[in-house]
Each structure stands twice: as C-alpha cells, then as structure tokens.
Amino acid sequence: MNKRKICIVTGTRAEYGLLYWLMKEIQADDELELQLIATGAHLSPEFGLTFKQIEEDGFTIGEKVEMLLSSDTPTGVVKSMGLATIGFADALVRLKPDLLVILGDRFEMLAVSQVALITGIPIAHLHGGELTLGAYDDSIRHSITKMATWHFTSTDKHKKRVIQLGESPKRVWNVGALGIENIFKIPLLSKDELYTQLCLDKNKSLLLITYHPETHGDLEGIHPLLKVLSEYPNMNLIFTKANADNGGRFINEVIEKYTSQNENAFLFDSLGQLRYLSAVKHAELVIGNSSSGLIEVPYLQTPTVNCGNRQAGREGPTSVFDAELDEESIRNGIEKALQYVGPYEQIFGDGNVSRKIVDILKRIPSYLIQKEFYDL
Template sequence: MNKRKICVVTGTRSEYGLLYWLMKEIHSDAELELQLVVTGMHLSPEFGLTYKQIEEDGFKIDKKVEILLSSDTSVGVVKSIGIATIGFADVLDQLKPDLIVILGDRFEMLAVSQAALIIGIPIAHLHGGELTFGAFDDSIRHSITKLATWHFTSTEEHKQRVIQLGESPDRVWNVGALGIENILKVPLLSKDELYNQLSLDKKKSLLLITYHPETHGDRDGIHPLLRALSEYSNVNLLFTKANADNGGRYINEEIEKYTKQNETAFLFDSLGQLRYLSAVKHADSVIGNSSSGLIEVPYLQTPTVNCGNRQVGRQRPSSVFDVELDEKSIKNGIEQALQYAGPYEQIFGDGNASRKIVEILKEIPSYLIQKEFYDL
C-alpha cells in the first residue's frame, strides 16, 4: 500500500511547538508518510538556528527553504514572501505531497499556500477562523482559509467563522487547539531544574515576557512595557525574542539593551517548548502579546497580561488581563495578575487535536477538489 504523503511546513519556534505532536502522529501512522519542510526563523542564526532542535527531537527535515532577508522593514517582509514563493514552488514540485499542512497566519505560510494552490496540492489549514485585529496576520489567516480546502479549528466559534467565509461545513472540523497537547503530554521541569538551566536567582520569583511587533506598524510599545517592568527589580524577568515580523529586530535590540543594564533580566533566542512551558508553569504571570498567553497559558493556571492590540478579537478566558500600551496600564495589569487566584477557563479543547486531525487526513480526498462558495 502506498502511504499518503503529508507535508508539514514550519517557519517559527512557536509554530513548531504547536505542530510537534501532530508531526509525531503522522510519522508513527502506518498509512501516512511525513514530509517536513523547514523555513523562516528556523534557519536564521539571529533566532537561534532552531532547525537544530527539530533534528534533535528526532525528525528528518526533507527540505530547507531560505527566505529571510537581513531587513526589519515591511519591504523586506514582502521580498521574503516573494523569495519563499519561488523556493516552495521548487520544493513542492520535488516532494509531490498528497496534502500539505500549514498552521496559522504567518507571512511564510501565505507564500506556501500560493505555491500549493497553483501546483494543485490541497491544503489542510490549522487554526483558521481566529481574529487578531492588531496584526496583518488577521488578513493573511483569512486569505489562507480561502486558499485551503480542509480546515481544522480550535473552537466552535472559529469553525463557524470559517464557514462564514464561504467554506462548506463538511470540510471544517473543530478539533481544539494543538498547543494544549504539549501541556498535557510533556513532563515539565521542576522550578529548581528550570532555574538551574537558565541561571536564574532562586530567591526571586519569575515573570515571563514575550512581546512581538504589532504588524500594522507599531514597534514602540516595547518602551512602556520595559519601563513598567523596571518596577520589578527584585524579580527574574525572562524575555524570549520577538518574531521576524517588520519591527521585530528593533524590539529585540531594545530588549537586549535593557537586559544588559538589568542584572535580573535575561533574554533568550528560544527557550524550546520544554523550558518555555516550564517557565509558564512557574511564572507569577506571562506578559506581552503572544497568542500563547491566551491559548496555552491558562491551562497551566498562570495569569496573562496581554499588552496592546495584537490579539484584539481573539477569544480569551477570564485569566487574561488586557492592557493598553502605556506604563500605568501595564503596571495595573501586572498587579491584577499577581493577585489573581482563578478561575482558569479551558476553552480550547481537550488536548487530542493531533489524533483527530490524523484520522481525518487519512480519509479526505488527496486531490484538489472544485470548491464552491458556501452561502449562509
């Protein structure tokens, strides 16, 4: 029996963390063959060459697609999309997968989707139907929905939104959020183990910070955030780098300056999933504007301070405190989070998304069907 070839594409550390268990399920299924393509930030020394972690986890990388330019501008991102489209045209022609799996809303995935559509490879899109008004990711996500054939959403509300975009209900499944599986399946580090690995001060508590640019152009929100955090000089301030959106390099430079001037502040290119989730578990709060603060963090019973507009529109539980990008608002949000004692709502599924997706991937047609617009 010929195995069905499922090509998974990943471009960032956070995205890989979400895809990990799905990739394991595909690889171990007797009816499927995993093809893995790595691109974007994974191949950049600036972001920690995280493709090496993928290999250390036991995955074989079939192709690498270099796309990042040494640029921090919107023009640079657009050029990266062009380079990515060309690169993926060659790779998909060589690998000839039956289906391609992509997650979310990154600009790299827009390039993949364009190439796959024209070449005639059906796309299974994960985490469609979500809203993030504060980033152009929102428009990219909905664009990928229209380029894709099969859809796997994280909530029922997101499923209905994909249908509202004209996708037939018989091609949309609510399977829950992929990231929940890491929380349920990965044995996390103890506090002592985490602090030892990261050289943190064991006498101090921990705040975990990830701040990305608001991709509609605002990168200066990092300044009031850093000023607000300066009030917490007796706390370990653990930063992870911003992503490769325009403005990301500037934010990372500002954080690096800050950590050099503050002995209790630490910046890491990438913590990896184990250390990141362990840090979430042991932190007093997660601060910034990453989607993980809204989706995965509540499952570890840690409050989130969500800064600015990047995640506006996304569903969130009551343990998320939304604040404006000014120093006073951020400080108030942190104080609220530090006093929060629950509840921690779990609105993104039961942690079995990967198995559900794999069973469906084995049954759906592996050719590009003629889509019709589904009217409500």
C-alpha cells in the first residue's frame, strides 16, 4: 500500500514544540509517511541551531531550506522570503508530498504556501481564523487561509472566521489548540529540577518573560518593561529570545545588555518545550506578548501579563491581564496577576488534537480540489 505523504514545515523552536505530537502521530501511523522541512531560525546559530533538537527527538529532516539573512529589517525579511520561495520550490519538487501541513502565520509559511499553491500541492492550515492585530502575522494568516484547502482551528469562534473568509464549512474543523497537547502528555520537571538545570537561585521565585517585536508598532516597548522588571530584584527573571521577525535582533540586544547588568536575570536562546512548560508551571506569572501566554499558560494555572498590541484581538481567558507599553500599565498588570488566584479557563480544547487531525488527514482528498467561495 502506498502511504500518503504528509509534509510538515517548521521554522522556529516554538512552532516545532506545537507540532511535535502531530509529527509523532503521523510518524506512527501505518497509512501515512511523515516528511519534514526545517527552515528559518532552526538553521541559524544565532537562534541555537534547533534543528538538532528535532533530530535528537527521532525525526528525519528531509530538506533544510536556508533562508535567513543576517538582517531583520523589513527589506531583509522580504529578501529572506524570496530565498525561502526558491528553496521551497526545489524542496517540494524533490519530496513530492500529497499534502502540506502549515501552522500559523509566520513569513516562512507565507513563502511555502505560495510555492504549494502554484505547484498544486494541497495545504492543510492549522490555527487559522485567529487575530493578532499588532503584527503583520495577522494578514499572513488570512492569506494562507485563502491558499489552503483544509482548515483546523483552535476554537469555534476561529472556525466561524475561516468560514467568513469564504471557506466551505465542509473543509473546516475545530480541533482545539496544538500546544495544549504538550501540557497533557509531557511529564514536567519539578521546581527543584528546573532550578538546578537553569542554575537559578532557589530562594527566589520565578518570572518568565518572552517579548517579540510588534511588526505594526514601536520596538521601544521593551524599555518600560525592563524598567518595571528592575523593581523585582528578589525574583529570578528568565527571558527567552525574541523571534526572527524584523526588530527581533534589536530586542535581543537590549535584553542581553540588561541580563549582563542584573545578576537575577538570565537570557536563553531556547528553553525547549520541557523546560519552557516547566518554567511556566513554576512561575509566579508569565510576561510579554507571546501567544503561549494566552493559549497554553492558563492550562498550567499561571497568570499572564500580555503587553502591548501584538496579540490584540486574540481570544484569552480571565487569567490574562492586558497592559499598555508604559511603566504604570505594566506595573499594574503585574500586581494584579501576582494577586490572581483563579479561575483558569480552558477555552482551547481538551488536548486530544493530533489524533483528530490525523484521522481527518487520512480521509480527505490528497489532490487539489477546485475551491468555491462560500458566501454567508
């Protein structure tokens, strides 16, 4: 029996962490063959060469598509997308997948979506219908929705948005958020194990910070955040690096300078899923503007301070406290979060996501169908 070839593309550590169990599920299925393309930050020494973790986890990378320039200006990102488009064109010709699975809204995924559209490879898109008004990711996500044939959303509200974009309800399924699966399946580190691995002061509590650039906003928002964090010298401040969006290097440089001057602050290229989720579990709160603060963090019963507009429009539970990018607002958000005792709403599904997706991938057509525009 010829196995159906399912190709997954991953470009960042965070994205791979979300895709891990889906990849495992495809890999273990007798009817499917997993193909894997690693690109973007995975191949960059600056971001920790995280493709090595993928291989250590038992996956075979079929193609590596180099694309990142040593520039995160808008021009540099656009040129990286051009390199990615060329690289993906060659990679997909060699792999000849039956279906291409794409997660989310990053510029790497826009590049590979274009290639798949023109070369006639059907796209299954994960996490469509969401909103992040503070970043150009929002427009990228909706563009991929229009190039994709099959859609897997994280909530019913997001499913309705995909349909509103003209996609037939017959091709849209609400399966929940991928990241929730890690929480239910990964045995997390104890607080003592985490503190030992990260070389933290065991007499201090923990704040976890991830701050990405607002591609539709001002990069200077990192400064008031760091100024407020300086008011917590009796806490371990754990930073993870910003992503490769334009402005990310500037933010990382500012954080590197801050951590070099504050002995209670530490910056990591990548914590990996196990240590990241363990840090979330044992943190007093999570601060920044990562989507994980709204999706995964509440499932670990940790409050979030969501800073700025990067995630504006995204659904979030009551344990998420929004703050503007000024000192007073951030300070108030942190104090409210530190006093929060619940409830922790779980609005992104039950964690049984990958099995649902694989069951659907096995039964949908693996050829490019003629999409109609579904009018409401």
